[in-house]
Amino acid sequence: MVIVQERMIGQRPGGRSSRVLAAIHTAVGELVGAGVDRITFPVIAERAGVNPTTLYRRWNDVNALLEEVTVGALTRDGEAAPDVGTLEGDLAAWADAIVTDIARPERARYLRAMVGARTELVSHCAVTDRRREQARDVIDRAHDRGEAAPTEGQVIDHLISPLYYRVIFALPVDEEYGHRLVRDVLAMIRG
């Protein structure tokens, strides 16, 4: 006589598992920050003091792990888009912040790894979701001041997309370029 006990089969968030996960995330961050070129599971595992098998079991490949770390880091630091007082000023200052952020070599490494991890269509991109919220803020402030403003989609398509596109294809990005994009977006809403 066997009684199959019905129980909540769930994850295990506490204790050792979380410690291991934290160690792995930290290790990845250190390696990427140090500019290590060959980031493999064995390398990460050694630095985290963990068995490589654990990594292979939990993630399909290195890119998937890098994506997870990236998303975690991006959702954690929730700085708001700068508030300068005008739409053009807000957009320009925000573009500057984005440029200095994504022009960092390790951020580029993360982004490219993320792209490699994608295999099938998704409805939204976690990495740029934060950007979407920030765009929302800037636009709302403009509306409150009675200024005409682009839509959220327009900001994503014509400011965020070109910037990320360039970083991903390893093309140079600077503040002047960001400002040009801002001018284009503003011209768009006057058209």
Add this chain to the structure above:
Amino acid sequence: MVIVQERMIGQRPGGRSSRVLAAIHTAVGELVGAGVDRITFPVIAERAGVNPTTLYRRWNDVNALLEEVTVGALTRDGEAAPDVGTLEGDLAAWADAIVTDIARPERARYLRAMVGARTELVSHCAVTDRRREQARDVIDRAHDRGEAAPTEGQVIDHLISPLYYRVIFALPVDEEYGHRLVRDVLAMIRG
């Protein structure tokens, strides 16, 4: 007595080398087209009837080979941007062509692999250079007709970039989206 003979030390375009190269390119194309998920050097080598070492010697990694194949394919099919008779019509038809092109799963696979291959800054992106030429054509035709037209850079930044951005991040793309981008670009030059 040794005489170091000064000779053109160059590549070797003919004979076996070119046959091997062609076989490799073909093999990659077939594998990508067939949707094979794990494309490794041994797999490619077997299909091409070549020793894997040849691949390791010639390319640093699979992504580098995929990039080469991609660039070759893109520069080969040199269809011109459609000529409808108006700037808006040209841009819309061109956007449609791009959407149907890059929405294909194997193209997305190529693009993502390319991105993974990039490690250091480059001055231009071979894959989108063809797009730049096409943009140039559309803009020149508009100018010839006396129409106001965006700059080449604007077309790249606000039409090409958002489209590729979406494909790379595995976000859905359709013709309606392309048309929205075209409308934004046109609004921009009126602003």
Add this chain to the structure above:
DNA sequence: TGGGAAAGCCAATATTTTTGCGTTAGTGAC
């Protein structure tokens, strides 16, 4: 033709990935 080197192949080695299975340690039930 024939010298010289580019490009291939083969074989040995290193590294990474995969898999089966024993062990550790969170978690809920009592």
Add this chain to the structure above:
DNA sequence: GTCACTAACGCAAAAATATTGGCTTTCCCA
């Protein structure tokens, strides 16, 4: 508390992939 259950980790062996040294083929040019 302690017990049963099992998710998650570790270990070790095997498979696959990547790397490297040295030899052979075959283009290319004189």
